[in-house]
Every structure is written in structure tokens, then in C-alpha cells.
Amino acid sequence: MVRVPNFKLIAKGKDITKTIKKELIELSFEDKEGSESDEISFRVNGIYQKPFFGDSLELWLGYGDELFKCGKFSVQTTETDYTANTTEVRATAVNFASPIKVKKSRTWQDTTLFTIVKKIADENSLSVKIAGDDFNVSSKLQDNLSDLDFLYGLCFELNYLMAVKNGAIIVTSKDARSDELGSKVTPKNKALPKNEIRLSECHTLRISSANRNVYNATILEWQDSESGKTKSIKVGSGNNAYKMRIAAPKSDAEAFKIGESKLNELQRGGINGSLECDGKEVKAGGKLKLIGVANYEDVEFSIKSVTHTLNNTTYTISVEFEG
Known part of the structure; x- marks a missing residue:
């Protein structure tokens, strides 16, 4: 047919x-x-x-x-x-003439990520779609940044996906590598869209693996305001740790969240791939499983981008993904 x-x-x-x-x-x-x-x-x-x-x-x-x-x-x-x-x-999808691109300076204190999302959405006449657990934000400076850039940076730092699509700000927590990190701060997010593509469906499929010196832990340090001493916390296990200084967190959970996000960032990109197949509904930010592809059947990739191309006779998609 x-x-x-x-x-x-x-x-x-x-x-x-x-x-x-x-x-x-x-x-x-x-x-x-x-x-x-x-x-x-x-x-x-x-x-x-x-x-x-x-x-x-x-x-x-x-x-x-x-x-x-x-x-x-x-x-x-x-x-x-x-x-x-x-x-x-x-x-x-973002109206670049709208207030969401206007640069602002303000401080967000004693609030939560989802509360910030809802306020920014309300200020810019956008709806909200959120999934996953909320997270406390003790203090965060929006320093001469647009609402869009500030919110994306905050979500990236706290290990959440953020986008503006279909007139809505969408925020959802990423999957945590809790078995590796031992922090269990971010639970597995079941709300992320899941996609399966078979090798037999692909017009092209390329996967590259980089042999990198990957960090297996992060060590966060900050100055405790009460004692004046330097405090630290480790996320993950192993000796190859990435060290970073942060502002004093409100709790150990907040520090763990920042460390977890940084470790996820450092560990991403070891595997990169692209494919092209007949058009179908595949969404960026979702998960991808490749069926029938040797060595990668058990890998769940993250979808970075999807380009749909259509004319009156053909419809194809090009997908970029990483693991």
C-alpha cells in the first residue's frame, strides 16, 4: 500500500x-x-x-x-x-518579537523550578507543561538575560529538558544515571517520549563512538556561610573526578542535583549518530531504541534533533541522536 x-x-x-x-x-x-x-x-x-x-x-x-x-x-x-x-x-515556535526575548535582571529566592516556570509563562502569555519532580531553588540571579535564556540555563544546570513548543513552556526532568551516580536525586522520567526505529526502516544509519577519558564523578565545593569553612560533596564513584566551585546550596540535595547534571553533561556525547528514514512522528528530547543494530540493541539514545522534509511525493525525516 x-x-x-x-x-x-x-x-x-x-x-x-x-x-x-x-x-x-x-x-x-x-x-x-x-x-x-x-x-x-x-x-x-x-x-x-x-x-x-x-x-x-x-x-x-x-x-x-x-x-x-x-x-x-x-x-x-x-x-x-x-x-x-x-x-x-x-x-x-518562539515569537522573537515577544517579551520572552527581552533581557531582564532580577533575583529568584526561596522558590522552586516549577514556580519560576509558571511565573515566566504567565508573564509571556504562554501555557505550561511540566513533568517529573519539582526542585527547590534557594537563590538564582537572572543577570541581564531574557526569560528564555535564563530558564534554559537554569533547567540545564538542574538536569531538566526545556523547550517552547506550541505556545507552551515545556519542562521535564531528564533520566538520572542513579545506578552510576548513587545520588538518586532525579528519578527515571517515564514522561519522555520513546521511539523505536528498525534498521530495515533506515535509508541511512551512521554511528560513531569516541574513545574519551570520561569522568565518572564530580566533586562540588562551596563556602559555608555559617562556619566559613569549605564544604564539598561527591557525586558518582571513581577517581576520575571533575571538580567545580558552586554558590552555597540550600541543601545537599540541591548540590547533588547540580553535580548530577554536570556529570550527565560530561558523560554525554561518547556515542553520536544520525539516520534517515520515511517520515514519522519522532520528537526531539525523547528516547530512541534502534532495533536490529548490532552492538546497540540495549542502548537508549537521546534524540537531539529531527528534521522533517516533505513535498507532494516524498516525506522523510533525519534524526540526530547521542548516547
Whole structure:
């Protein structure tokens, strides 16, 4: 059975799918983990009226009537090629004209990560999707940073995934390597999307392993305000430890969380890979298992980015992942 690639595109509440599909050259959707904004672009034959900066777009992708929603986006740029007679539109999941990109300076004290997320979302007229356990934040300075950059940095430091997608700030805890770290600060996050791709489905599949001197522990040191003495804590086991100075934490759990996040960062990237296959719903930030791939059947990879590319006859995805 031949599956026919399909999409739906809504602009400011109006369905423009038929108009775009008739002249479509290529449509793409870039789904990214981390601070980079998701982006869609489409290139069509013909000279079209320039959409307004910030105009809203909603995109669905798939086959036939089975479509999944990619999200909401705001128009950022348009490019018209008058010699080739084509128009290209690019839009991002974050409206870069919105207040979330305005730099601010303020201090967050005696609060929690999820409370900060909810306040920033409310200030920027965004909804919130959170998963995993909340975490206490004793004191954190937002020093001339936009809400987006500050929140991403804070989540990265505390070992959480953060993104702005479909009009919502999404924050979820990463999986902890609790067996290795011995800290058990972050429980295994069952909310992360899981994906399986078989070797037989792949048009291309490449995996590289780096022989690195990987740290197996972190040692955190800070100045205790009451005693004036230097305190320290170790996360993980082994002699190859990475040492770092931190501001005085509110608790040992907070120090463990910072050390755990740093150790996860140091241990990531030993295995990197990419694949291309027929289009399907695969999400950045989720987990990937490769079926039928020798030496990697038991490895659960983290998905860094997914690029969806569609025209009127083909639909493929390119996935970058790491372990």
C-alpha cells in the first residue's frame, strides 16, 4: 500500500493547505532539543503577498488523513526570488518579537523550578507543561538575560529538558544515571517520549563512538556561610573526578542535583549518530531504541534533533541522536 505524504497548514485561523500544496516545492519542520527554537519553512512556486512579521501558523504532517500536529509558529522571514519566481516563508515556535526575548535582571529566592516556570509563562502569555519532580531553588540571579535564556540555563544546570513548543513552556526532568551516580536525586522520567526505529526502516544509519577519558564523578565545593569553612560533596564513584566551585546550596540535595547534571553533561556525547528514514512522528528530547543494530540493541539514545522534509511525493525525516 502506497502512503501519500500530506500536511495541513493554518494561517491566522484560515486553512491555506490547498493553496500551498498546489505550488509546493518543499516543506520542512526542524524539531530541536534545548534552547534553539523549532522552525518550519516552505518554498512555493509563484510570488505571494508578504505575510506580516509574527503572523501565526499551525502545521500538521503525516500521510493521508493520519496527521500529527507539529505546533504553532510565528512568521519571521520571507524571501522572494523574482528570477526563479518562488517564495519562501520561515517561522519559529518562539515569537522573537515577544517579551520572552527581552533581557531582564532580577533575583529568584526561596522558590522552586516549577514556580519560576509558571511565573515566566504567565508573564509571556504562554501555557505550561511540566513533568517529573519539582526542585527547590534557594537563590538564582537572572543577570541581564531574557526569560528564555535564563530558564534554559537554569533547567540545564538542574538536569531538566526545556523547550517552547506550541505556545507552551515545556519542562521535564531528564533520566538520572542513579545506578552510576548513587545520588538518586532525579528519578527515571517515564514522561519522555520513546521511539523505536528498525534498521530495515533506515535509508541511512551512521554511528560513531569516541574513545574519551570520561569522568565518572564530580566533586562540588562551596563556602559555608555559617562556619566559613569549605564544604564539598561527591557525586558518582571513581577517581576520575571533575571538580567545580558552586554558590552555597540550600541543601545537599540541591548540590547533588547540580553535580548530577554536570556529570550527565560530561558523560554525554561518547556515542553520536544520525539516520534517515520515511517520515514519522519522532520528537526531539525523547528516547530512541534502534532495533536490529548490532552492538546497540540495549542502548537508549537521546534524540537531539529531527528534521522533517516533505513535498507532494516524498516525506522523510533525519534524526540526530547521542548516547
